[in-house]
Amino acid sequence: MKPQLAHMQVFLALARTGSVTAAAHDLRLAPSRISERVRELESELGVGLFDRTTRPATLTAAGEALLPRARSIVAEFDLVETMFRTPPSPPVRVGVRSLPAEFRASLVEGIVRPAVGRSSLSLRPLDSHQQLDLLRSRDLELGLLWSELRDDGELDQLPLLEERFVIAVPDTPRFHRLDRIGPADIVGLRLATNIDPWTFPEVLHPYLEMVPLVDRINAAVEDGLLMLLSDGVHCSFVPAGWQDHSHFASPHGERILLLPLLDPQPSIVTYLTWRRDRRDEAPISRVLDRARRRFPEPHRR
Template structure:
């Protein structure tokens, strides 16, 4: 098995579309499809179910995806890890950062980096919450910010750092001049989950709560970004849920016919925590950094 096969597999798994994945890989769809078939033959498992309309991961493909991503992340980090050996005067630590982090949290990350800068160089590592927390558990990351809730691993310790109010992302022309919206007013719109919904326990739970409250319609998007969700909302087909604070980076993806309104009868809140391994903080290599982090993030932010 070659690394390229894993890169091809991850690209198709992310896009669930061979043509789109091929364009991103700067190759044609036909040879990409052959490489995937070669990988399936070598592994002895079908990784994708394909028909003329959709591409889906099989159970084997779903199991392989986090493994392949982990292998590629390790390989891609070889160069900078080797480069860091030329700077032994400071230890490099990786701090995980999920998407859409509020600017106030970024300022506190900067403060932490300055506070420990004499001995440690903190670099940020992006990713989804589940993968970032796993990377802290196995030692690839020193600390991570993560969207709560997170599975209760007894090896981890967490510090709540921010609470953000969420609102309804709706077509502006459907709710002109409004200051809030009720759940019942969204009943004829489908719910389009955020780009992090699949890998974020909070948004998976939020989807179930909306269903329990009577909002059953869904738009399933196999590959989506924040701007993609805005396009669906702006067209009047759906609503979504996102941060209310205008300074949140996800607000940058709003289109002219999209607005974010607070709910009048529903009050969802997204919590963010800082995680680290207890054994690395209690007398371990992160003791100094965690002590500084406890001070920097002592007062939970509200937005």
């Protein structure tokens, strides 16, 4: 039997997960079918692709050589399917938090839009809580948000991006002499944020206790955070590369300092989020399959 697309899909799933059981779960196949297809592929190629003496299973040298070619083969079939898919499907609504512009473009143009095909794509700038509400009510198909869900029976997630957090404070003598900012250093400031501050990582909670006055900003207002930070009485937790974010603006002469926080350095993760009961709906399933192949681990910056 000549290698087929199904063999390449199974090979990639097992290479990604290292587990026959996990690969079977991802592809909605029986574990025995995963093992059978791997044996067929190895037999046809005349080489072993996995070292099964390790847990998780690891690629042999031949498997490593096949990996980029298998990805290319599957991607080409995805592209052909997208080109000739008919008829157009209903619009796909995707909630979007602020993301680094380059990362967002790569994600939307390289993963989401090709998977959507002829459906119209609606990107909606919303904060994480709004996205969660709309996902649960089925008014969004997918969400890109910061809230991590644990033991949630309704929603599932895939981590895509991990970013280090810093704090933006007024550029005044009070802060100019500091190398790092601790909780006590921000007493008297107001917090500017476009999300619920208590959804930030727990390491930031001691800081939040020092800034009980919070001014919330509409996530869709591109320069809203910058305008508040420019007044000299606000602070905000932002990604270290915030100037690259789609809904933040680079400070142009404003009196703002970006300073690291005390150890441990906090980070925030962007999750692709969806309803579990919609996993097999097209084009949601196509977006998820592409995202899993592209992000076996979250991108870190």
